[in-house]
Structures are given as C-alpha cells and as structure tokens.
Amino acid sequence: MENNHFSMFAFHPVLLEAVERLQFYQPTEIQRQVIPAALNGKSVIGQSHTGSGKTHAYLLPLFNQIDVNKREVQFVITAPTRELAMQIHEEVKKIIHYADKDNQWFAKLLVGGTDKQKMMEKLKQPPHIVVGTPGRILDLVKEDAISLYSAKSFVIDEADLMLDLGFIHDVDQLLVRCKQDIQLLVFSATIPQRLEHFFKKYLKNPLHVKIDDKLSPETMEHRLIPLKHRTAAEVIFDITKTIQPYLAIIFTNGKELANELAASLQQKGLDVGLIHGGLTPRERKRMLKDIQNLRYQYIVATDLASRGIDIKGVSHVINAQLPKEEDFYIHRVGRTARAGMEGTAISLYDEQDLKLIEKLERKGLAFTFYTIKNGEWQEVKAWNERNLRTKTETNAEKEAWKKVRKTKKVKPGYKKKMKKQQEQIKRQLTKDTKRRK
Incomplete structure (x- = not known):
C-alpha cells in the first residue's frame, strides 16, 4: 500500500x-x-x-x-x-x-x-x-x-x-x-x-x-504528404503499403466523405471499419464490438471518434482531410501515442491547408514533409521553403520586366521578343542573387 x-x-x-x-x-x-x-x-x-x-x-x-x-x-x-x-x-x-x-x-x-x-x-x-x-x-x-x-x-x-x-x-x-x-x-x-x-x-x-497538455506527446511523429491532384483513397492506399499499424483511424471532415472514402478503400481491397454519427445505434454498437475484437486494422471516422468514443490501441492517425481548426487536429492526433506508446500522425494536404499547418507550426508542432515513391517514404522540402523560392522568383520576374526595353513601334512578334528578353534578364538576376548569398 x-x-x-x-x-x-x-x-x-x-x-x-x-x-x-x-x-x-x-x-x-x-x-x-x-x-x-x-x-x-x-x-x-x-x-x-x-x-x-x-x-x-x-x-x-x-x-x-x-x-x-x-x-x-x-x-x-x-x-x-x-x-x-x-x-x-x-x-x-x-x-x-x-x-x-x-x-x-x-x-x-x-x-x-x-x-x-x-x-x-x-x-x-x-x-x-x-x-x-x-x-x-x-x-x-x-x-x-x-x-x-x-x-x-x-x-x-x-x-x-x-x-x-x-x-x-x-x-x-x-x-x-x-x-x-x-x-x-x-x-x-x-x-x-x-x-x-x-x-x-x-x-x-x-x-x-x-492542464496545459503538450500539443502532442513527445513520442508522436507528424508527417505531411501532398495530395497533388490524386484522390485521398489513392494516397491512403499507398500509405497502407508502407505502414503496419496496430490500429489506424482515418479521419474525414463529415459523414458523406467518410462513406465515400470507406467505399473507395474497400474497392481497392482494404477491409476498413466505419464510424460516424449517421450510423444507427445498432450499427455503431456492432462496429465498436468489431473494433474491440481487432477485426479491423483501419477505421474511417468523423470527428465523433476523436472525442465521443474511446478506441484503444491506436498506433496511427491518418487525416484524409485536415480539419479547419487547430483544436480538432489536436483532438484527432490525441487518439494515438497515449499512455507512453509511440504514435504517428499522417496528414494529406493541399494548398488550402497551409494556413492551418502554419498555425500549428507556430504552436510548436514539428512536421516532416514526405512523399511515397516506389513504396518507400521520401523526405521532401517543407512547403514554406518552396514558398520562399517561388517568392524570390516572382520578385526576380518583376525586376526583369522593369529592365526590358520597351519599343515605341510595335512590330510583328514583339511580344515573343520581349518575353525572351525578360527571361534572360530574370536568369541573370537570379544568378546574381545566388552569388550574393
């Protein structure tokens, strides 16, 4: 005692x-x-x-x-x-x-x-x-x-x-x-x-x-993977070939998206469970029993499962869509890495999610950016590094246009010539910037 x-x-x-x-x-x-x-x-x-x-x-x-x-x-x-x-x-x-x-x-x-x-x-x-x-x-x-x-x-x-x-x-x-x-x-x-x-x-x-919980446990890894004109089901199917979860929850923003994603993954041969508020009480009860009996390795769910249901043994959280608010991200990833266990959160993202990612980064979350090639995880540059590069190029482009000599008489093909001139100046400006750095 x-x-x-x-x-x-x-x-x-x-x-x-x-x-x-x-x-x-x-x-x-x-x-x-x-x-x-x-x-x-x-x-x-x-x-x-x-x-x-x-x-x-x-x-x-x-x-x-x-x-x-x-x-x-x-x-x-x-x-x-x-x-x-x-x-x-x-x-x-x-x-x-x-x-x-x-x-x-x-x-x-x-x-x-x-x-x-x-x-x-x-x-x-x-x-x-x-x-x-x-x-x-x-x-x-x-x-x-x-x-x-x-x-x-x-x-x-x-x-x-x-x-x-x-x-x-x-x-x-x-x-x-x-x-x-x-x-x-x-x-x-x-x-x-x-x-x-x-x-x-x-x-x-x-x-x-x-209680100021840490945003997420130390044992938690946050991976981001770009959608790049693919469907969430395609990317998630690629992910499933590279991980071996004890139990993974795949979050969607809403019931319809959950139904669609579960159906697409089942068509691809993945046996997935499904949990959302639109199921009847009997269906929800049966699904939870199946989950407890470890029938599924993957469960497609809405945010109901991030708060309203306690599912044990979650090793991976996959966000098929990132939520709109930071708190929801925290609730979702809070389903894994509990009681000292390790956990991985993998989120699919596109341009509209960058604001949320930036907010979470400012709160102290460390994301790693990946893509999957030939069944292997490959680390890629962070989105803001790419943004900086694009910004530099845009500035160089503006400067180059300023230096292009405008002709008073408009001759056939003048637009092509001006564009060519602008490209040359832009290349030179970019080289100069790199050299100065």
Whole structure:
C-alpha cells in the first residue's frame, strides 16, 4: 500500500484497494488538482485533452462519498454520446467490483437505443449513480421514473462536445430539476464563449483547473504528404503499403466523405471499419464490438471518434482531410501515442491547408514533409521553403520586366521578343542573387 501515491488523498481504505486493483500508481496532473477540491464538495471546471485521466478525477471522489444507507440518486454523470456514457459506466462497474461492493453500490446506465419500459421498471429501486446521455435522462425524469433532486454532484463530461451536438439545453433542463447548491464537475477540452455563459448561470466561484497538455506527446511523429491532384483513397492506399499499424483511424471532415472514402478503400481491397454519427445505434454498437475484437486494422471516422468514443490501441492517425481548426487536429492526433506508446500522425494536404499547418507550426508542432515513391517514404522540402523560392522568383520576374526595353513601334512578334528578353534578364538576376548569398 505504501507505494500507492493515491494514498495522498483522503480516500476510504476500500477505495484505495480498488485503485490498487485498477493498477493506478501515480495520479495524473488533472487528478492531483481536481480530486482534493472534489472531495471538499467544491465545483470544478477541468480543462484538459483526451487521455489525461479526467474520468477517474471525478469518479474516485464521488465513490468516496456514497452513502449506502440512502437508496436515492446521489451522483449524475452526463456524456454527449451513448458510447462515451457506456465507457464511463464500464469504469463505474469496474470500481464497484474492485471495491467488493457489488451488492451495496448501485449504478444505472441511461442511454437511448434501449427499451424504455424495461428501464423504467429497473428504476423503481433508485441507483446511487446515474450515467447517461442528457436526452434520455431528461426523458425519464419527465416520466417521473427517476428524480435527481437528491443528487449531491452533477458531472458534465466533454462539455464543449455537448454544446457542438446541441445537448446543452437538455443539461440545462436537468440542472433546473436539481438542488441549487449542487456540486458541478465540468470537463471540457476547450471553453467556447457560449459555454462561459452557461457556467456563469450555474457555477459560483468554481476551481478552474487547466492542464496545459503538450500539443502532442513527445513520442508522436507528424508527417505531411501532398495530395497533388490524386484522390485521398489513392494516397491512403499507398500509405497502407508502407505502414503496419496496430490500429489506424482515418479521419474525414463529415459523414458523406467518410462513406465515400470507406467505399473507395474497400474497392481497392482494404477491409476498413466505419464510424460516424449517421450510423444507427445498432450499427455503431456492432462496429465498436468489431473494433474491440481487432477485426479491423483501419477505421474511417468523423470527428465523433476523436472525442465521443474511446478506441484503444491506436498506433496511427491518418487525416484524409485536415480539419479547419487547430483544436480538432489536436483532438484527432490525441487518439494515438497515449499512455507512453509511440504514435504517428499522417496528414494529406493541399494548398488550402497551409494556413492551418502554419498555425500549428507556430504552436510548436514539428512536421516532416514526405512523399511515397516506389513504396518507400521520401523526405521532401517543407512547403514554406518552396514558398520562399517561388517568392524570390516572382520578385526576380518583376525586376526583369522593369529592365526590358520597351519599343515605341510595335512590330510583328514583339511580344515573343520581349518575353525572351525578360527571361534572360530574370536568369541573370537570379544568378546574381545566388552569388550574393
């Protein structure tokens, strides 16, 4: 027990036992900062990227405060997607099992895509912990199947994704039905303006914990490969011949592009999985099961998979299209190189992506530029080096035109002659510039 650094927190021995069985030895940075405040009943806004250990930063202090003498809802945990809710519920079940409290601590998963009547029957005995999507929980509250008024703490996980997917109104409706002084534990990778208004409504002097994760782990490599008038499927097919991923996620910007790319790669003989918000709950469930059973080496996905679903063992992230914003790039590549593993991010790009690349470089990301020739990776010059060269040539061109002698009388073929003269002067100017350098 001595080597368990979680003993620095005021946890009950039974919970420390569960932590040891979970094989957690050192708290992560967010756990170190959030747990003491959460144990004291303080509201917290935790800002950190995926993979920082935030789930247990709120689960452990909540479990420490369960009152088994009261069979009522004590904690509510909301997540924006049913997959995320299911994954949190799995962690909840694990802690209950490892603490040997299977018949004393009760938790229920409330998500759509399941039989509502059956769920209402099961809720006649209220659970201590409710985990679910805001819409389904609200639905059951309105049906009087469950009451949240007894809850001491309320968790909003992935709050910015909640906002993006339009569920923040449902969260608002749930909080209206809770006690005014309820402890709020909010976790979000980014804090958009609209979330700040929401926080002001419900949070009184919360502790704001911001973990400045490195943009991406040290063990992460970022490769860029130009499209050059080829389709994403052609380039990705070339890439698949040169890498051996444990699991690779191929990101696209939207459902239609994901469907098209998956179909093109399948035509080329690649067995790929597909995940996006347009799949039915049953299809998504089956796909996740196949992924867990390692049926696929490649998965085509939208940004839902960069935040809303936790897929284990990702060794490569391939961006078939680069996203429009830096944060989305960070979320995507954050799926790999987790827990000390190495990872590679390969992004296809063209001219319109240069602004984003430049922004990411300014933030400290180091990209390497490659092309694939004869099944081999070949390093090429960075895009800005090429830009500089083009700029120099453009300047030389302008200067050369200035020096061209304009004739007053226009004779046949004069344009050709002037162009030839301009070319000669330009060559000379470029030579002079090189010599001076």
